Amino acid sequence: MTIVARMRAAGCVFAEDEAALLEATARDAADLERMVRLRVDGLPLEHVLGWVQFAGRRYVIGPGVFVPRPRTEFLVREAALIVAPGAVVLDLCCGSGAVGAALAEAIGAAELHASDADPVAVACARNNVDNVYEGDLFDPLPRSLMGRVDLLVVIAPYVPTDAIPLLPHEARDFEPRATLDGGADGLAVLRRLLEAARRWLAPEGILVTEVSERQVPALVGLVTAAGLEPRVIRDNDLDATVVVGRHTIGRYV
Ligand SMILES: C[S@@+](CC[C@H](N)C(=O)[O-])C[C@H]1O[C@@H](n2cnc3c(N)ncnc32)[C@H](O)[C@@H]1O
Numbered sequence: 025m026t027i028v029a030r031m032r033a034a035g036c037v038f039a040e041d042e043a044a045l046l047e048a049t050a051r052d053a054a055d056l057e058r059m060v061r062l063r064v065d066g067l068p069l070e071h072v073l074g075w076v077q078f079a080g081r082r083y084v085i086g087p088g089v090f091v092p093r094p095r096t097e098f099l100v101r102e103a104a105l106i107v108a109p110g111a112v113v114l115d116l117c118c119g120s121g122a123v124g125a126a127l128a129e130a131i132g133a134a135e136l137h138a139s140d141a142d143p144v145a146v147a148c149a150r151n152n153v154d155n156v157y158e159g160d161l162f163d164p165l166p167r168s169l170m171g172r173v174d175l176l177v178v179i180a181p182y183v184p185t186d187a188i189p190l191l192p193h194e195a196r197d198f199e200p201r202a203t204l205d206g207g208a209d210g211l212a213v214l215r216r217l218l219e220a221a222r223r224w225l226a227p228e229g230i231l232v233t234e235v236s237e238r239q240v241p242a243l244v245g246l247v248t249a250a251g252l253e254p255r256v257i258r259d260n261d262l263d264a265t266v267v268v269g270r271h272t273i274g275r276y277v
Contacts (some may be wrong), residue, residue, distance in 0.1 A: 027060055034064040042048055042069055048050040049073050053197070059237065068194045079126035084151035090119040090142040090203040096179060096234060098264035102257050103175060103232045104130035106268070111174035113137070114224065116161060116217065117181070119203065121149030139164055142202060161217050162224060173224045180213040182206040210239055211246065218250040218269075225252075225271040237265045 027046070031039040050056035062072045068091055070076040076085045078092045079100050085091060100123065107113075109132035118138035128136040138156040140146050146158040148248025157164035183191065183204045188228065195204060206212055214233060221231050231252060235243050240256055244267065247254040252269030 027056075028085065030060060030064055034066075035116050045069070045073060046223065049075075062154070066197065068195065068198050071198065076120065076122060076130070078122040079130070081122075081126065081129070083120055083122035083125060084148060085120045085122070086144075086148055087198070088142075088178065088200060089148045090145070090199050092120060092122045092179075095259075095262040095264035096123055097126075098259045098262050099179075099232055099234050099266045100126045100130055102266055102268075103127055103177065103230075105176045106199065106230065107131050110134045112172050113175045113177065113227070114165070114173045115139075115153070116171065116176065116178040117141075118153070118156070119145050119179070121151075121153040121156060123179055124177060125152050127175065131175070133175075137165065137169060141225075142200065145203075161213075162220050162243075165224075170224055172226050174226050174229045176221060176225060178214070178217060178231065178233045180233065182210045182214065182235050184208060184210040209242060210235070211242060214243065215246055218246050218252075221269070222251045222271055224272075227271060227273045228257045231269040231271075233267050233269075235265055235267060237263075239255065240265060240267065243267050 027043045028039045031043055036042050046059045050059055059072050070085050070091045071087045075082045079097050088271045111131050111133050112135045113128050115138040118124055118140045121138045124136055124138045137155045138149055138153045141160050146156055149156045181204050183206055185205055244254045247269040253272045254270040255268045
């Protein structure tokens with residue numbers, strides 16, 4: 025059986041495209057066979073390849089790390105429009121680090137810091153970003169960043185616990201639960217993060233995050249309660265919903 029036929033039989037919808045990527049990435053025939061077997065066994069394509077294409081660039085990724093979603097490119101484009109070059113960028117819950125790296129590149133950031141609670145994600149992100157810290161939310165960050173963050177980007181786990189069984193099997197079976205599960209309403213991690221966000225943002229600094237459309241009213245309430253001025257941006261084609269919170273200290277809104 026050809027590689028395409030094996031992958032089609034395993035349920036890969038884009039078997040031809042995926043086979044071409046595996047062939048282009050494999051070091052030799054044995055490596056190609058290893059990759060095809062992993063993919064046929066259901067491992068996400070990006071985990072098999074060892075890289076993910078995001079916002080026009082390739083970033084290192086591996087098993088056990090959340091795969092950045094194409095819809096998040098919308099957040100990168102929108103944030104790049106509202107943050108000036110030379111910004112200090114912090115990517116919390118960074119996973120592979122691709123989102124922060126893409127943003128820093130798009131903005132022309134002066135500094136990029138990233139952190140994640142999962143050591144596997146942190147090890148992966150260190151391939152893509154220089155300043156990566158390991159720990160819960162803001163805990164591992166250098167205190168010198170407090171009040172200096174111009175752009176705080178966070179794609180936290182935001183799937184409500186009850187909705188986890190409805191996710192595609194590649195997410196359910198191959199992405200750690202802690203990368204997906206946002207608690208009863210999907211906002212548990214964001215809720216904790218927002219309690220501290222203002223202390224880390226620079227005056228006029230902004231927080232950008234992504235949630236589902238259904239979560240917007242609750243999240244806008246949390247952003248407002250955190251002392252940030254909320255704004256919602258939506259792309260229907262990508263089914264992407266971005267919530268922005270601006271730190272407006274020192275000026276009337
Ligand atoms: C949905 S994934 C997003 C990863 C990355 N931002 C992206 O979009 O590709 C959420 C990430 O949050 C991390 N995470 C979950 N709870 C955390 C916490 N309390 N503190 C820091 N990171 C956390 C997970 O390890 C995971 O990498």
